[in-house]
Amino acid sequence: xxxxxxxxxxxxxxxxxxxxxxxxxxxxxxxxxxxxxxxxxxxxxxxxxxxxxxxxxxxxxxxxxxxxxxxxxxxxxxxxxxxxxxxxxxxxxxxxxxxxxxxxxxxxxxxxxxxxxxxxxxxxxxxxxxxxxxxxxxxxxxxxxxxxxxxxxxxxxxxxxxxxxxxxxxxxxxxxxxxxxxxxxxxxxxxxxxxxxxxxxxxxxxxxxxxxxxxxxxxxxxxxxxxxxxxxxxxxxxxxxxxxxxxxxxxxxxxxxxxxxxxxxxxxxxxxxxxxxxxxxxxxxxxxxxxxxxxxxxxxxxxxxxxxxxxxxxxxxxxxxxxxxxxxxxxxxxxxxxxxxxxxxxxxxxxxxxxxxxxxxxxxxxxxxxxxxxxxxxxxxxxxxxxxxxxxxxxxxxxxxxxxxxxxxxxxxxxxxxxxxxxxxxxx
Numbered sequence: 001x002x003x004x005x006x007x008x009x010x011x012x013x014x015x016x017x018x019x020x021x022x023x024x025x026x027x028x029x030x031x032x033x034x035x036x037x038x039x040x041x042x043x044x045x046x047x048x049x050x051x052x053x054x055x056x057x058x059x060x061x062x063x064x065x066x067x068x069x070x071x072x073x074x075x076x077x078x079x080x081x082x083x084x085x086x087x088x089x090x091x092x093x094x095x096x097x098x099x100x101x102x103x104x105x106x107x108x109x110x111x112x113x114x115x116x117x118x119x120x121x122x123x124x125x126x127x128x129x130x131x132x133x134x135x136x137x138x139x140x141x142x143x144x145x146x147x148x149x150x151x152x153x154x155x156x157x158x159x160x161x162x163x164x165x166x167x168x169x170x171x172x173x174x175x176x177x178x179x180x181x182x183x184x185x186x187x188x189x190x191x192x193x194x195x196x197x198x199x200x201x202x203x204x205x206x207x208x209x210x211x212x213x214x215x216x217x218x219x220x221x222x223x224x225x226x227x228x229x230x231x232x233x234x235x236x237x238x239x240x241x242x243x244x245x246x247x248x249x250x251x252x253x254x255x256x257x258x259x260x261x262x263x264x265x266x267x268x269x270x271x272x273x274x275x276x277x278x279x280x281x282x283x284x285x286x287x288x289x290x291x292x293x294x295x296x297x298x299x300x301x302x303x304x305x306x307x308x309x310x311x312x313x314x315x316x317x318x319x320x321x322x323x324x325x326x327x328x329x330x331x332x333x334x335x336x337x338x339x340x341x342x343x344x345x346x347x348x349x350x351x352x353x354x355x356x357x358x359x360x361x362x363x364x365x366x367x368x369x370x371x372x373x374x375x376x377x378x379x380x381x382x383x384x385x386x387x388x389x390x391x392x393x394x395x396x397x398x399x400x401x402x403x404x405x406x407x408x409x410x411x412x413x414x415x416x417x418x419x420x421x422x423x424x425x426x427x428x
Contacts, residue, residue: 001026002258003216005246006326008223009262009316011232011270012241013296013303015328015413016263017041017057020219022411022418023261024058027217029208032056033249034071034239035221036105037078038130040296044416048089053082055096056219062092065211067201070101071239071249073135074147075110076192097201099251100148104192108171108180109134115175136238143167147200150193160185208251216256218246224262224316232361235274243321262322262407264313266330266397269303271296275364278306278342292332307371309342310404315357317407326411327398331420336376339397343404344370374400381414387424 004023008014021043024030032054041052045060054074056066068074083093109131116133138144143163149156160182168179201207222241225231230242240248243260247253267288270276280288285305288294294303316322333339345354345367353370377391384390390398390412402409412422 001215001217003218003256004259004261005218005220005243005257005321006261006263007220007241007243007320007322008226009264009313009320009322009325010223010268010309011225011274011276012221012223013040013269013271013294014223014263014265015326016220017043017052018328018413018416018418018421019261019263019326019411020057020217021045021060022421023217024056024061024064026215027058027064028214029065029067029211030056030058030217030219031067031069031246031250031252032072032219032221033069033246034241035237036073036130036132036135037075037082038132038237039221041221042416043418045418050086050089050091051082052086054079055082055086058217058219059086059091059093059096062095065095065097065207067097067204067207067250068099068102069250070099071245072099073103073105073132073139073239074098075105075131076195078105078130080195093199096199097204097207098147098196098199099204100146100151100200100202101204102147103135103139104145104147104150105131105135106145106185107188108167108177109138111177112171112175115177133238145189147196148202150189150196151200156186156189204251212256216252218250218257220245224320225312227319230315230319230359232274232364235272235361242319257321260321260323261326261410262313262316262320262324263326263328264308264316265292265328266308266333266401267292268306268309268312269294270306271301271303275361276304276306277311277345277364277367278309278369279304280306288332291335292329307340307342307369308401309369310401311342311345311355311357313401313405317405322407324410325402325405325407326413327401327409328413330394330397330412331381331414333376333397334380334382335378337378338376339374340371341374341397341400341404342369343372346370372400382420384414385419385422387412387422390422 037053112134171177288305377393
């Protein structure tokens with residue numbers, strides 16, 4: 001297997017964890033390179049269901065190293081809860097490593113996130129209220145705590161003296177939140193230091209150098225359309241889920257990346273606010289939601305559902321650097337008489353047609369989807385393991401998607417289990 005980045009090609013929740021899990025079998029090092037506990041991944045393996053948020057899903061294999069990179073933000077309490085839940089299922093963490101350069105989500109970040117969502121009115125983003133945005137804001141403002149700060153009393157004291165007066169002033173004056181004392185922050189950091197101590201890779205440079213001639217898998221969270229630069233801004237996350245983000249958040253440069261697998265559902269879902277041109281608010285959308293069990297892993301919120309959108313997917317191939325596609329949940333359409341694909345947008349104000357993605361999301365309320373209709377296959381795909389055995393109409397649907405997005409489909413998922421996967425050609 002080549003050194004591979006796995007990214008979401010839509011708005012997240014595409015089934016990246018299953019694909020990461022499949023590819024992790026062949027990887028020596030798996031790196032989670034961005035995002036935080038706002039992500040939710042589900043892996044079904046050996047009859048068990050595992051829920052991941054921050055810990056790389058490749059941890060299910062005991063013969064590789066899993067690394068949470070510098071581009072991530074870590075909420076200690078959520079990390080501890082996730083780890084304990086996975087331990088109760090028999091997962092071993094002896095090979096888990098954390099970058100000392102990863103940023104810590106503090107309690108006040110979560111308070112600010114909740115306040116912002118509750119008081120944003122029409123500007124509501126629909127965040128998970130996990131403090132992700134405020135943490136990245138502090139990181140960029142250079143007033144954040146890093147994992148490595150926990151292990152230097154001198155550095156921690158200096159940073160608290162620099163950060164706390166600024167932070168408390170903002171908390172009180174802007175958000176009406178009670179200020180934090182220095183003793184409180186020190187107490188929290190002492191607890192965090194003990195939590196992370198077994199996993200911090202202070203030798204991360206040596207570790208990465210040792211793996212330069214081995215196989216590396218880069219695991220992203222969220223999806224291209226939630227990218228802070230290229231997504232449906234401002235209805236986005238606060239990091240770079242695109243393939244290029246792996247070269248920033250992992251510690252490796254771009255020359256280490258050889259393949260970018262974009263994971264996409266055979267339809268589209270979205271959690272939270274923001275534009276969604278092919279969204280279905282009728283009984284068809286509800287049918288997709290019910291069959292696909294479209295409810296968020298992190299929040300439990302129902303996901304908005306719509307027909308496959310080749311406009312955003314073609315865009316994702318371009319800006320995400322996607323070289324191959326993993327198409328998931330195609331089996332959701334097994335009972336459908338016909339299936340639609342959004343091939344363009346039409347502006348209802350002037351009939352202008354867009355086949356390339358319009359990045360000004362504030363015009364999206366005027367856009368209508370232009371569909372092509374494909375016949376359904378009316379066959380249960382869940383037991384099929386070879387591409388040749390797929391019904392002809394399923395093959396036609398896959399070929400149509402490939403033609404529209406300009407990228408080959410190398411993996412087809414026909415169910416949640418590891419085994420319910422079809423590899424096409426020399427997939428990876």
